[in-house]
Amino acid sequence: MTIHVAMFCAVVLLVGTQSFAAPFKPYTSCGYDFCNLGNPDKLNVHIVAHTHDDVGWLKTIDQYYYGSRSEIRHRGVQYIIDSVIQALLENPDRRYIYVEMAFFWRWWNQQSDDMHNTVRQLVNEGRLEFISGGWSMHDEGATHYNSIIDQHSLGAEFLRDQFGDCARPKIGWQIDPFGHSREVASLFAQMGFDGLFFGRADYQDIAKRNMTKTMEMIWKGSVNLNRQGWLFTGILPHGYDAPDSFCFDILCTDAPIMDDARLYDYNVPERVQAFINVAHNEAISYTTNHIIMTFGSDFHDQNANEKFKNLDKLIKYVNAQQENGSNVNVFYSTPSCYLYALNKANKQWTSKTDDFFPYATHSHGFWTGYFTSRATFKGYERYSNNILQVTRQLNAFSQSNRRNTIFYLSEAMGVAQHHDAISGTERQHVANDYVQRLSYGIDRTVDVINDAYNKLLLKEGQTLPVARQFLCSLSNISECLPIEGQDRFTLTLWNPTIHPVTIHPHVPVTREYLIRDPMGNLVSAEYLPISDMTKTIPGRISTAQNQYIFKALLPALGYNTYYFEARTDEQGNVHKQVTMTQNEMCILQNEHLRVEFDDQGNLQQIINLEKNLTLPFTSQGFYWYSSFPSNSSEGFQASGAYMFRPWNSHAQPVSSQRIINCTKTKIVQSAFIVFNEWATQQITLYPEALFVEIEWTLGPIPIDDGIGKEIIIRYDTNINSASKYYTDANGREVLERIRDYRPTWNYSSDEPISGNYYPINSRIWIRDNQSQLTVLTDRSEGGGSMHDGSIEIMLHRRILYTDGISLNEPLNETAYSKGLVVRGRHHLFVEPPTNSARMHRIGAQQLFMYPLTTYSLPDTSSYTNYSMSYRQTWSALSDTMPLNVHLLTFDQLSSEEYLVRLEHYFELNEDEIYSQPVTIDLQVLFVTMGTIVNMQELILSANLPLSDLHRLEWITNNGESSYVDMSKQGSLQETMITLHPMQIRTFQITIN
Numbered sequence: 001m002t003i004h005v006a007m008f009c010a011v012v013l014l015v016g017t018q019s020f021a022a023p024f025k026p027y028t029s030c031g032y033d034f035c036n037l038g039n040p041d042k043l044n045v046h047i048v049a050h051t052h053d054d055v056g057w058l059k060t061i062d063q064y065y066y067g068s069r070s071e072i073r074h075r076g077v078q079y080i081i082d083s084v085i086q087a088l089l090e091n092p093d094r095r096y097i098y099v100e101m102a103f104f105w106r107w108w109n110q111q112s113d114d115m116h117n118t119v120r121q122l123v124n125e126g127r128l129e130f131i132s133g134g135w136s137m138h139d140e141g142a143t144h145y146n147s148i149i150d151q152h153s154l155g156a157e158f159l160r161d162q163f164g165d166c167a168r169p170k171i172g173w174q175i176d177p178f179g180h181s182r183e184v185a186s187l188f189a190q191m192g193f194d195g196l197f198f199g200r201a202d203y204q205d206i207a208k209r210n211m212t213k214t215m216e217m218i219w220k221g222s223v224n225l226n227r228q229g230w231l232f233t234g235i236l237p238h239g240y241d242a243p244d245s246f247c248f249d250i251l252c253t254d255a256p257i258m259d260d261a262r263l264y265d266y267n268v269p270e271r272v273q274a275f276i277n278v279a280h281n282e283a284i285s286y287t288t289n290h291i292i293m294t295f296g297s298d299f300h301d302q303n304a305n306e307k308f309k310n311l312d313k314l315i316k317y318v319n320a321q322q323e324n325g326s327n328v329n330v331f332y333s334t335p336s337c338y339l340y341a342l343n344k345a346n347k348q349w350t351s352k353t354d355d356f357f358p359y360a361t362h363s364h365g366f367w368t369g370y371f372t373s374r375a376t377f378k379g380y381e382r383y384s385n386n387i388l389q390v391t392r393q394l395n396a397f398s399q400s401n402r403r404n405t406i407f408y409l410s411e412a413m414g415v416a417q418h419h420d421a422i423s424g425t426e427r428q429h430v431a432n433d434y435v436q437r438l439s440y441g442i443d444r445t446v447d448v449i450n451d452a453y454n455k456l457l458l459k460e461g462q463t464l465p466v467a468r469q470f471l472c473s474l475s476n477i478s479e480c481l482p483i484e485g486q487d488r489f490t491l492t493l494w495n496p497t498i499h500p501v502t503i504h505p506h507v508p509v510t511r512e513y514l515i516r517d518p519m520g521n522l523v524s525a526e527y528l529p530i531s532d533m534t535k536t537i538p539g540r541i542s543t544a545q546n547q548y549i550f551k552a553l554l555p556a557l558g559y560n561t562y563y564f565e566a567r568t569d570e571q572g573n574v575h576k577q578v579t580m581t582q583n584e585m586c587i588l589q590n591e592h593l594r595v596e597f598d599d600q601g602n603l604q605q606i607i608n609l610e611k612n613l614t615l616p617f618t619s620q621g622f623y624w625y626s627s628f629p630s631n632s633s634e635g636f637q638a639s640g641a642y643m644f645r646p647w648n649s650h651a652q653p654v655s656s657q658r659i660i661n662c663t664k665t666k667i668v669q670s671a672f673i674v675f676n677e678w679a680t681q682q683i684t685l686y687p688e689a690l691f692v693e694i695e696w697t698l699g700p701i702p703i704d705d706g707i708g709k710e711i712i713i714r715y716d717t718n719i720n721s722a723s724k725y726y727t728d729a730n731g732r733e734v735l736e737r738i739r740d741y742r743p744t745w746n747y748s749s750d751e752p753i754s755g756n757y758y759p760i761n762s763r764i765w766i767r768d769n770q771s772q773l774t775v776l777t778d779r780s781e782g783g784g785s786m787h788d789g790s791i792e793i794m795l796h797r798r799i800l801y802t803d804g805i806s807l808n809e810p811l812n813e814t815a816y817s818k819g820l821v822v823r824g825r826h827h828l829f830v831e832p833p834t835n836s837a838r839m840h841r842i843g844a845q846q847l848f849m850y851p852l853t854t855y856s857l858p859d860t861s862s863y864t865n866y867s868m869s870y871r872q873t874w875s876a877l878s879d880t881m882p883l884n885v886h887l888l889t890f891d892q893l894s895s896e897e898y899l900v901r902l903e904h905y906f907e908l909n910e911d912e913i914y915s916q917p918v919t920i921d922l923q924v925l926f927v928t929m930g931t932i933v934n935m936q937e938l939i940l941s942a943n944l945p946l947s948d949l950h951r952l953e954w955i956t957n958n959g960e961s962s963y964v965d966m967s968k969q970g971s972l973q974e975t976m977i978t979l980h981p982m983q984i985r986t987f988q989i990t991i992n
Helices: 001-018 061-068 077-090 100-110 113-124 145-161 182-190 203-212 268-282 304-324 335-344 376-399 403-417 428-457 833-848 863-869 922-924
Strands: 043-049 096-098 128-130 169-175 195-198 216-220 230-235 290-295 328-332 361-362 488-495 501-503 506-509 512-518 525-529 546-550 551-556 557-567 580-581 586-589 593-597 603-606 613-626 659-664 669-676 677-683 692-698 709-717 725-728 734-738 756-759 763-767 773-775 781-784 790-798 822-831 852-857 873-875 885-892 897-904 918-921 932-938 975-980 984-990
Touching: 043 096, 043 268, 043 304, 043 335, 061 077, 061 100, 077 096, 077 100, 077 128, 077 304, 100 403, 113 128, 113 145, 145 182, 145 376, 145 403, 145 885, 169 182, 169 335, 182 230, 182 734, 195 335, 203 361, 230 335, 268 290, 268 304, 268 328, 290 335, 304 328, 304 984, 376 403, 376 428, 376 488, 376 790, 376 822, 376 852, 376 885, 403 428, 428 525, 488 551, 512 546, 512 586, 551 557, 557 863, 586 659, 586 677, 593 669, 593 677, 603 822, 613 669, 613 677, 613 822, 659 822, 692 709, 692 790, 709 773, 725 756, 725 781, 734 863, 763 790, 763 833, 773 790, 773 833, 822 833, 897 922, 897 975, 918 922, 975 984
Parallel strands: 043 290, 043 328, 096 128, 169 195, 195 230
Antiparallel strands: 216 230, 488 557, 488 852, 501 551, 506 546, 512 557, 525 546, 557 873, 580 659, 586 593, 593 603, 603 613, 613 709, 659 669, 669 677, 677 692, 692 822, 709 790, 725 734, 725 763, 756 781, 763 773, 773 822, 781 790, 885 897, 897 984, 918 975, 932 984
């Protein structure tokens, strides 16, 4: 492991000086100008040569890059790129596309200047084209829009800096993700893409589209952004592989083109006729005289000469048949050139307004398990993103200009978005590698955090060193070893949102302390025992038995520091009144909410006191599905990392009895419910809170009975939801779901549970005319509503069989020789439907952009000495900001240049006040840094001025045009900007 980390460090250090170079001078003509549009009187077959290189899956990213661990698979990406470049140079007609910048960046950093110039020439001539251009081919079911934007921006910046405008991707290429999100289509449109192609869609959906010639469409990706969110979308004809019997690669066994008639096995006539038949059969499902054929697959082209040599022959001999009356015209092309040909065909296209979830390959094969698989990794990825955003902000506000150090975490996050990473569908050693990379990136950001706090904390005129800040990443299991036994320490909370927030930190301690706020006042805090469940989590080595809980009101886009000083004997050990009961009725109540439990630990009802709204619960707790075993046929499809298939449709409760411990103080009220030795939940209500927090802990899941188990939490109410429920798309817009229904085909299913599961990236709700129950999640999970009034969410999975999708390893996660323990949070809102959007929009943003806690051990003898030298509170803002505006990105590019993204995160018509357009002064955000002297608006991926964007125009079969006049977009009046619902605007600003 140590050698592996050192190797990774060396590779990343290389990019610190190379990845963010000055932009390469653009070529004068490129892109669509180089496209072959074929023959208008022929069936034009666009040959797209490609490779699909997973950024980790069965092997780690670097094992795949170098080609090591051949006993797993003999795959080496460095050889693929070497081979492709050489093959392209041998014939100027050849074309190739490449997608995954995580690999290409590694390869590029190892090349000579001569090779750099050679590749740039290939790019400028359109012979090598970068498609999508993200750091990885991101997943769509388990990702958050913040990280999707970041990873695409990282790849786009690399391409712009090294190759110029000719390398700007214009096409999305999501050929392998397991279902497709409408929000991704919208984001791609905002990145300036002209189209999107993918290889997977539900088998029933594909069957209908093939019959109705609707494999290509206009995807209306946003109900809020209208045409700015439209994207031409095509489903590829045979996944992303070559047509049957035409796979020309060392990994395939298909016959080559044997064209010397003097030799045995001459096969040109039959191979040519077979190809012509394939072309005609494919054309049946498409509407123009242009069709696309992919030639490539996973890690193809380690010997690209084999592919290109055979394709050269195939093109030659197929086209020669035109003299004999064939109408097939075949040539090398790219997805962008194919798209351009479709655009020039002047057709009208059907449209789509829903999404492509859930994805099924057969009647028992729903790919809905990965929505939850590897729940701890999904949670850690969110935590890592939180640190990344905070570090960027701290680096920018302190003007430390340490972007190259932050790159370590940016790069690791880009890798983590891969569709076999955050999805949880990788092998265990690969999952470990993803986490290790994030951990290393986090360790490096701590240097940046300290550099920033060294400037922000120290008062003017003071010269004392600032104590080093550190993270306690195991605080979620009440462990922070560096502060144990200390006489004094500080806790600093950075709020990354542009609005003040109130949180309640939990600080594990081994002794009692006095706590002082930034004004020097003693903080009212509760000193409460840590639960036995927490203390027995495998791997926890802390000796802390108790924790402090207190209220912290944090300034917008700033920090507070709290000073902990050990109590002396003279100060005594006086505790505030704490009421604790066991197995009695328990009522939690603040001024907004009342939560009632019976003496058996059953949640009875939640009452919204302000709205006089009572929501009864018929049940609430943990249940489990038995994973379907075996995997011998479609009828015996097993549950696995990708697929979820329960043995039956009835989930069993994890226990028949519960123990409830009720704790009430002035600062926190909670019901700790023990279901069994491996399943607990702590339901908490804080003063002034508008939501109920549920912290759930699950594991080790027992498997002694030989049965895999998939654990859900269920919230059963009397809401008359009429088969409808609502889930978010990647943390942004919300889509209506209807049980046992698909909007675009007559749906039938043999799987009533998994067929109704959808991704939940941040929220799910059910409602009727009176009530809405909304559940916010702290990570991506899967779930749905299996009957009216019910929400179920899958939290944890431990499975003993594989689902037969090449992983060949069951999802049986362990730690410290025991089954893995997972802990997470849900926030519950009970509101009238008309008021719910305000609650869940603001609540989800605050949960996602949670304040970051750092600690330090100051070398001061008392609080008085500390307060004389250090600034204990600070905010970047001098004025309040509208509640419907979010600072999505603040990243320092150079000493005076900054990247800023602002978003309006409400949808149209969901709130009377906050769904309105809002105008703000950007200068207000940066008043502490100086004056904005220049602003330029960019597209979402930040690699092109918005005014320079000219997307292709498409017409729907209703006569609607996708055209958007960009001359009217992005107009700036000094630093005032207006945001419309769901709009993200991206700026590069200069601050003097």
